[in-house]
Amino acid sequence: MSVETHLTIILGGLLLGGLYGLIALGLTMVFGVSRILNVAHGDFVVLGSIFGLLITTFSGLDPFLIIPIIPPLFFAVGVLFEKTMVKRVIMRNTENTLAVSILATLAFAMIVEDISFFGLGQAGLNYVSLRVFLQPINILGFIIPTTRFISLIALVLLAISTRIIIQSTTFGRRLRATIQDRELAEVVGVNVSRMSALSFGFGAALAGISGLFLAMITSLTPFQGLHFTVIALTVVILGGLGSFIGSLVGGLVIGLAEAYTAFYMGTNWARVVAILVMIAVLVVRPSGIFGGRR
Amino acid sequence: MKLGRAIIPISAIALAAVASIPLYSSPYIISLLFFLFTFIGLAIAYDIFGGFTGYYNLGFGAFFAIGAYTFPILSLGKLGFQAHPILAFLTAPLVSGAAAFLLSYPFLRLRGAYFAVATFGLIPLMYNLARNLSFITGGASGIQIIVTEFFGMLPGFYIAMAVTVAAAITHHLIKRSRVGLALNSIREDEDVASEYGINAFAVKRLVYVISGIFAGILGANFGFGLGVVSPDGILNLEIALAPLIMTIFGGPASLLGAMLGASLITLIQEFLWLNMPFFHLATYGLIILLVAVFAPRGVVHIGVKRRAGRSLTTAPLNA
Numbered sequence: 001m002s003v004e005t006h007l008t009i010i011l012g013g014l015l016l017g018g019l020y021g022l023i024a025l026g027l028t029m030v031f032g033v034s035r036i037l038n039v040a041h042g043d044f045v046v047l048g049s050i051f052g053l054l055i056t057t058f059s060g061l062d063p064f065l066i067i068p069i070i071p072p073l074f075f076a077v078g079v080l081f082e083k084t085m086v087k088r089v090i091m092r093n094t095e096n097t098l099a100v101s102i103l104a105t106l107a108f109a110m111i112v113e114d115i116s117f118f119g120l121g122q123a124g125l126n127y128v129s130l131r132v133f134l135q136p137i138n139i140l141g142f143i144i145p146t147t148r149f150i151s152l153i154a155l156v157l158l159a160i161s162t163r164i165i166i167q168s169t170t171f172g173r174r175l176r177a178t179i180q181d182r183e184l185a186e187v188v189g190v191n192v193s194r195m196s197a198l199s200f201g202f203g204a205a206l207a208g209i210s211g212l213f214l215a216m217i218t219s220l221t222p223f224q225g226l227h228f229t230v231i232a233l234t235v236v237i238l239g240g241l242g243s244f245i246g247s248l249v250g251g252l253v254i255g256l257a258e259a260y261t262a263f264y265m266g267t268n269w270a271r272v273v274a275i276l277v278m279i280a281v282l283v284v285r286p287s288g289i290f291g292g293r294r
Numbered sequence: 295m296k297l298g299r300a301i302i303p304i305s306a307i308a309l310a311a312v313a314s315i316p317l318y319s320s321p322y323i324i325s326l327l328f329f330l331f332t333f334i335g336l337a338i339a340y341d342i343f344g345g346f347t348g349y350y351n352l353g354f355g356a357f358f359a360i361g362a363y364t365f366p367i368l369s370l371g372k373l374g375f376q377a378h379p380i381l382a383f384l385t386a387p388l389v390s391g392a393a394a395f396l397l398s399y400p401f402l403r404l405r406g407a408y409f410a411v412a413t414f415g416l417i418p419l420m421y422n423l424a425r426n427l428s429f430i431t432g433g434a435s436g437i438q439i440i441v442t443e444f445f446g447m448l449p450g451f452y453i454a455m456a457v458t459v460a461a462a463i464t465h466h467l468i469k470r471s472r473v474g475l476a477l478n479s480i481r482e483d484e485d486v487a488s489e490y491g492i493n494a495f496a497v498k499r500l501v502y503v504i505s506g507i508f509a510g511i512l513g514a515n516f517g518f519g520l521g522v523v524s525p526d527g528i529l530n531l532e533i534a535l536a537p538l539i540m541t542i543f544g545g546p547a548s549l550l551g552a553m554l555g556a557s558l559i560t561l562i563q564e565f566l567w568l569n570m571p572f573f574h575l576a577t578y579g580l581i582i583l584l585v586a587v588f589a590p591r592g593v594v595h596i597g598v599k600r601r602a603g604r605s606l607t608t609a610p611l612n613a
Contacts, residue, residue, distance in 0.1 A: 031407075037407035037408075037410070037411060039411065039414075089583070089587055090587075092587060093587070096590050096591070098406060098407055099350065099590065100586045100587070100590050101407075102407060102411075103539075103542065103582055103583075103586035103590075104582075104583055104586045104587065106352075106535075106579075106582065107579040107580065107581075107583035107586065108579065108583065109579070110575050110576065110578060110579030110582070111575075111576045111579040111580060111583075113575065114573055114574070114575035114576035114579070115573070115576055118572060118573065226414070226418075227418055230411065230412075230414060230415040230418065233408070233411045233412060233415075234415070237408070237412070268422065268425065268426045269422075269426060271418065271422045272418075272422045275415040275416070275418065276419070278400075278415060279397075279400045282399075282400030282401070282403060282404070282412075283399055283400050
């Protein structure tokens with residue numbers, strides 16, 4: 001097999017893995033701040049690709065040009081989700097919040113998936129895809145698929161800015177403080193309730209932008225939302241809770257494993273890889289690769 | 295106490311009455327009873343693990359699917375040897391029980407929300423395995439089951455009923471036993487239970503396997519009754535999550551709750567299937583949402599005020 005084939009697979013795997021890492025990071029941020037496991041998190045990913053598809057179809061813009069539109073839009077969606085679904089519906093039950101949150105967000109996921117499937121079907125679309133075809137470029141004799149290469153650069157920039165937001169801004173400091181110790185954060189003046197809304201917005205923004213990129217490199221159906229939540233959880237089990245580096249490394253492991261499985265055994269098999277990896281990790285190292293209690 | 299003694303003759307008469315319904319009713323009623331008893335049995339089987347431990351086992355449908363597939367795979371000789379149908383039928387629960395035993399090692403190390411979402415991964419895993427291993431499972435179109443001597447929903451209904459009774463008796467016996475007490479303490483506080491010498495992992499594994507065995511035999515019977523086993527028919531979300539929703543709706547760790555929840559949800563679903571051309575999944579989601587918000591401890595506990603220091607079914611789900 002040629003070097004180019006491997007390069008293409010690795011490029012695809014890194015891209016996919018980076019996206020999984022960002023999706024998982026959003027999931028753990030939300031869980032860390034609000035103690036709610038948002039089962040519908042993966043549906044924000046799918047909604048991101050659906051929104052991307054709709055915007056590009058109706059405005060004729062290039063998918064790369066709408067990258068700046070998606071994060072603020074989904075930030076608003078996430079905050080809205082927190083203000084309505086979480087505060088009004090889930091928090092009504094004070095005694096059994098986590099159990100109710102699993103059921104309620106699962107139900108929300110099913111409703112969103114069914115309605116978006118119906119809507120897309122009405123528009124004559126069975127799957128969501130935003131393929132951009134650009135001529136492959138030739139660097140030092142290697143043929144590089146341009147779309148994936150540009151996506152990877154955009155993804156690296158996205159990951160760096162996410163890291164800066166979490167590590168160096170006031171918002172990031174408050175976010176980390178709330179995850180580490182909710183009560184103590186409140187004592188030192190962090191508005192924990194507001195952080196919950198912002199964390200949902202932040203998580204949804206990460207999920208939405210990941211969905212846009214995913215639609216550019218692969219095609220997905222509305223029913224894949226729950227699948228992405230399971231993948232994100234696998235990444236969390238691999239990489240540890242709330243750790244930026246852990247999420248990224250866990251995501252890259254899954255992404256590369258999926259890319260190679262898709263090449264050697266077909267895309268049908270790529271879908272089971274994440275779950276098999278999760279089972280294997282739980283058998284070998286129940287505390288995950290990066291440790292931490294769960 | 296009087297009711298307690300009378301419950302055996304009363305339920306025997308009720309079962310005999312239900313068992314005689316097929317003698318004078320239409321095939322539609324028989325199929326409805328078949329679904330009803332399959333889901334009551336599944337809800338009770340789910341409750342043996344999920345209700346007693348307070349864990350949310352979103353992957354329960356996987357054991358149902360393993361049973362459903364094992365029966366035709368063995369009886370139709372998909373693995374190269376053909377087993378007698380009855381032998382294949384009885385092997386199905388053993389295979390799903392063995393799967394539960396093996397899967398208990400990775401999954402029962404997780405708690406709370408992690409357990410719920412991780413076990414949910416089993417549903418897409420089984421779905422994709424069923425689709426991809428098409429030389430055994432028939433792929434997306436599934437396997438037609440043609441067992442000439444015994445076929446159809448009528449024997450399926452009687453088997454489902456018998457399994458449901460067996461599951462109910464098992465449920466009752468576990469609840470009354472030392473294991474039941476251990477499960478109770480695990481649900482209240484697993485760490486404290488372990489401190490006091492309960493082998494939490496072994497106890498959880500025991501009921502996880504029992505729950506899986508019942509799911510397996512009901513799965514085999516379900517495929518046998520329908521006459522076809524396919525990924526979309528056996529592993530769709532509505533079937534996979536039904537037992538969980540039913541037990542929570544009815545009231546966890548309660549035989550009456552499981553029966554009530556399964557009956558109500560099955561009838562609601564039947565109504566939806568007959569009257570709504572689409573949005574089944576969305577409507578089902580809406581039902582789950584309403585259950586989660588208004589009856590998170592089940593309809594059997596509606597109106598029951600929580601006494602201080604004694605929780606009924608609330609599970610400590612903090613990870």
